[in-house]
Amino acid sequence: xxxxxxxxxxxxxxxxxxxxxxxxxxxxxxxxxxxxxxxxxxxxxxxxxxxxxxxxxxxxxxxxxxxxxxxxxxxxxxxxxxxxxxxxxxxxxxxxxxxxxxxxxxxxxxxxxxxxxxxxxxxxxxxxxxxxxxxxxxxxxxxxxxxxxxxxxxxxxxxxxxxxxxxxxxxxxxxxxxxxxxxxxxxxxxxxxxxxxxxxxxxxxxxxxxxxxxxxxxxxxxxxxxxxxxxxxxxxxxxxxxxxxxxxxxxxxxxxxxxxxxxxxxxxxxxxxxxxxxxxxxxxxxxx
Numbered sequence: 001x002x003x004x005x006x007x008x009x010x011x012x013x014x015x016x017x018x019x020x021x022x023x024x025x026x027x028x029x030x031x032x033x034x035x036x037x038x039x040x041x042x043x044x045x046x047x048x049x050x051x052x053x054x055x056x057x058x059x060x061x062x063x064x065x066x067x068x069x070x071x072x073x074x075x076x077x078x079x080x081x082x083x084x085x086x087x088x089x090x091x092x093x094x095x096x097x098x099x100x101x102x103x104x105x106x107x108x109x110x111x112x113x114x115x116x117x118x119x120x121x122x123x124x125x126x127x128x129x130x131x132x133x134x135x136x137x138x139x140x141x142x143x144x145x146x147x148x149x150x151x152x153x154x155x156x157x158x159x160x161x162x163x164x165x166x167x168x169x170x171x172x173x174x175x176x177x178x179x180x181x182x183x184x185x186x187x188x189x190x191x192x193x194x195x196x197x198x199x200x201x202x203x204x205x206x207x208x209x210x211x212x213x214x215x216x217x218x219x220x221x222x223x224x225x226x227x228x229x230x231x232x233x234x235x236x237x238x239x240x241x242x243x244x245x246x247x248x249x250x251x252x253x254x255x256x257x258x259x260x261x262x263x264x265x266x267x268x269x270x271x272x273x274x275x276x277x278x279x280x281x282x283x284x285x286x287x288x
Contacts (some may be wrong), residue, residue, distance in 0.1 A: 010287045019253055021217040032061055033093040034261075035235035038159075040086040040107045041158065042151040043078055044121060049113040051151075052103045055083040061101055063094040064265040065235070066242050075187030089242075091235045093111045094265040105113045116143070116150045129168070137174060137216070145212055157243070160204035160215040164247045167216035173249070175212035183221040184210035191227055192277055200273075218247035222257070229269045237272070244272035 042051060050114070055075030060068040070087035072080035076279065083105040124139035140163045143153050167173045176184070187206035194200055207224035211217065221244035228237035238261060245257035256279065264272045 013062040022197075022247040030093060032065075032099065034090060035093055036064065036091040036239060038157050039087040041153060041155050042078070042109045042113070043082060044108065044115075044152050046078065046109070047113060047152055048111065048148070049109070049129075051107055052134050053079055053107045055079055055107060056102055057083050057087040057105050058100060059087050059090065060098065061092050062096075062098050063095055064238060064261045065094045066238060066261065067092075070097070071253075071264050073102070075266055076107075078198050082107060084236045085161075086155050087238060088161075089155070091239050113151050114149075116153060118142075118145050120146065121152060124135060133166055133170050133172065135192040137163060137170070140166065141213065141215060152181070157239070160211075160243060162188070162232055162248065163215040166241075167247075168249070174214075174216070176210070176217050180210040180213035180217065184217070184223070188219075188223050191223060194227075194230070197231045200227040203227040204231070204233075216247060218244055218249070218253065222276060222279065224254075225260070229276070230273040231263060231270065231278040234264060234267070234269060237269075 002176075039261070040055075053076050056073045057070050058073045059070045067088050067090055072083050075083065076241045087103060087104050094198050100256035102257045116264060121141045124136050127136035127139060140159055144156060144159045144163070147153055147159075173230050175181075183206055187203050187210070190199070190206075191203050194203060204227045207220045207227065210220050210241050211224070214220075221240050222258065225240035225244065228234075228240055239262065241261050245254050245261075248254050248257065260272050260275060263275075
């Protein structure tokens, strides 16, 4: 009778206890570490109002740490496109698997924030709507060079992405001007002979100067990534490779960028730097 009294307890213990030799349950994966962020622009129609918002954005992050897609899931509807455009250019720590993460993207502006003068963003949008792509592209370049002067133009990567899209719609694609072409090719020539970290840091600045004038030009993003890898700025190099892959109209270049992204995510900075040094462009755009 006594053993019958304890039988339910013994059965419960048998059901809850792990089987002999079983492994403990796996720990929950650590949250994906953010290495680089990009700021969100203020929509022009909200200029002159005080904004302090946090938007939830659901991002699909590749194993490399680059964002494949981003969708705002919470927050002011008017701010969601800006938050999505910012999150697309965030860079996370590499991991084994592609995964969805939710991040908080801030959008802030003071009530007395000023507009751009001249309002190159308005000119860009009006020209684009009218089909005047050269003027639109020139205006987006103007916005890039006025970065940070107004909360409506904070996200340089969103501006670059838009310039790339416009350039793809132009036939033929616009060439870089002489100043951008000379600066980028001169820096590329120096890159082929540079091994010192400080030398690569100077070259990054030179490539940036060229890309501020021709943000749609693909090759300087690749060369810039090589020098960023050469001075140990891996997350920035990954983002520059993403820009090169996005801007490139050459399938071989797109595939090359994908291989470099995988190698850089595996911490092969030396190999990536050397691979970019030996990469040869089949045909470079003429300057004007």
